[in-house]
Amino acid sequence: MFLDLVSLFCLVVILPKSAVCQCVTDQVVQHGSSVTLTFKLLNAPANLIQVTHKGNADERQILVGKKGNVSLLNGATPNSLEILVNSIEELSFKFKNVSKNHLGKYCVDDITKKGTSPCCIQLFITDMPIVSLHPPPGHPVLRFESKRKNKMSITCEAVSTTKPDNHNLTMGYTWFKNDVFYGNGKRLYDNEVDITYKAALIVCVATDDPDCKTVLIDLTAASTINVVTEDRRCTNVLGVSKPFNVQPLYGPYSIKLQPDRGHIKPIVGSDLSVNCTSDCNPPCDIKWYKDGDVLSNNKHINIPDPQEDDDGLYMCIVDNTYGNRNMSFNVKFERKEGPSNEPPNKQPSEPLNKLPSEPSNDDNIIWFLYIGLPVFIITMIIVIVTTLFAYNKKRKAAITIPIPSNSDMIVADWPQPDESMGYVFTNRIYQGGSNN
Known part of the structure; x- marks a missing residue:
């Protein structure tokens, strides 16, 4: 719809009445592709028209004839041109395999009438910028x-x-x-x-x-x-x-020791070798220090056959224009334990005049837990059992009372038993049926 309005505007407003064709759109194509050029023809059908190509350096005719009967001029263009529509209302032709020889303007003009305005299509061939x-x-x-x-x-x-x-x-x-x-x-x-x-x-x-x-x-x-x-x-x-x-x-982004600090095992007589690396740009200068003194000017330190006097603080410092970092570790060289000349499991003998030492608090605690406490518990159990047995025997003796059978009346005074025993007695006993 938009293109129809544009064409109508060109036809009515822009183009003079003597124009040969309507407004057309320039074409942009790639090298080696094909392109079709279409012209909408106007005015009387008997007019003689021509199509000219205006290249970079020259201008030449390629098509000529009456509307509806336009033909290719001999030798005017390469064989790649093909006429698609050839009528009194439209002229359309196609180029195959476009090259730089095809770029430029293609114009349709009425060669029988002077003063007519040609209409042209600009053909652009894109290339690699x-x-x-x-x-x-x-x-x-x-x-x-x-x-x-x-x-x-x-x-x-x-x-x-x-x-x-x-x-x-x-x-x-x-x-x-x-x-x-x-x-x-x-x-x-x-x-x-x-x-x-x-x-x-x-x-x-x-x-x-x-x-x-x-x-x-x-x-x-x-x-x-x-x-x-x-x-x-x-x-x-x-x-x-x-x-x-x-x-x-950037300055040192990270710093690493190899082996890391947790795996450095300083032993007297065993070589110690440590590398220090860091991610820097430009590359960092790397130095090793021992107790503040320069030990090495590169990333590597090696201490052959270290002794106890090699103990100390070892520090790696890396730096460049944009920053610095450091990492350190303490070293205390331990002497290797040599093999023992004594038979295994043989305990050294004690001097004859050595007196036994006083038992420690730990020994007293162990003695109490393993000996004193069990004896105490058993003793308490025996005391409790003996007490209960004696008490039970006394209670039974108070309940069982023999009564004589040949007396008319026997009067006996008995001690009042404890009511907590669950029994209640009178302090007199009668026999014979009278109660005087």
Whole structure:
């Protein structure tokens, strides 16, 4: 609908009444592709028209004839031209395998009437632009106070080689970091540069070909550069810059000892060898110190046949322009235990005049737990059992009372038993039935 309105506007407003054809759109194609040029013809059908090609250096006729009967001039163009539509309303022809010989303007003109306005189609052939990078003046510096992060800005420049030069095609730019999509735009700005960027390769690709720019627009965060370079729409029209190798500058990022401090075993007579390494850019200077004195000017120390006087504090210090770090460890060389000349398990004899020592508190505790406590418990059990037995015997004697049978009346006074025993007695006993 939009194109119909544009054509109508060109026909009614822009074109004079003597124009040969309507407004047409310029064509942009890649080298080696095919293109179709279409002209909408106007005015009387009997007019004689011609199609001319205005190249870089010359102008020549390629088609001529009446509307609806236009033919190819002998030797005018390569055999790649093919007429598709040849009517009084439209003339359409196609070029196969476009090369730089086809670029330029193709104009339709009425050669029988003077003062007519030709209509022309500009044919542009896109090519691979020349791409270069303008990196920052120095590599980003990662400092402790900035949380080891910094900014980086790189500019991509692309020079179009599309012909003719008078085109208004815009350039599309895309960045890749280690072959993975990194962003779009002519300028790359990153404020999260850290140590992971070490040896990262930054590449910029650019194109002014409309079809190839569509490929760049459709990239995602996971897209690789191969997605672009292997797409046929970008063949021969995509410029690729030389890679920029990011080298962040930083002080010692880490320091390591090999073997680590927990595995250093100093033994008298056994060589001690330790390496000190650190991640720095530029590389750090490494020095070893013993008790404050320089011991070595490289990452390695070796102490052959160490003795007890080699004890001390050993420290590795690494430093460069952007910082320093250190790591130390204390060494106390232990003498190896030699084999014993005495038979195994033989205890040294004690002097005859040596008196037995007083038992220690630990010995008293052990004696009490293993001897005194069991004896005490058994004794208490015996006492409790004996007491209970005597008490029970006494209680039975108080309950069993013999009563004589040959007396008319017997009066007996008995001691009052304890009511806690569960029995109640009167203090007199009668026999014979009278109670006087």
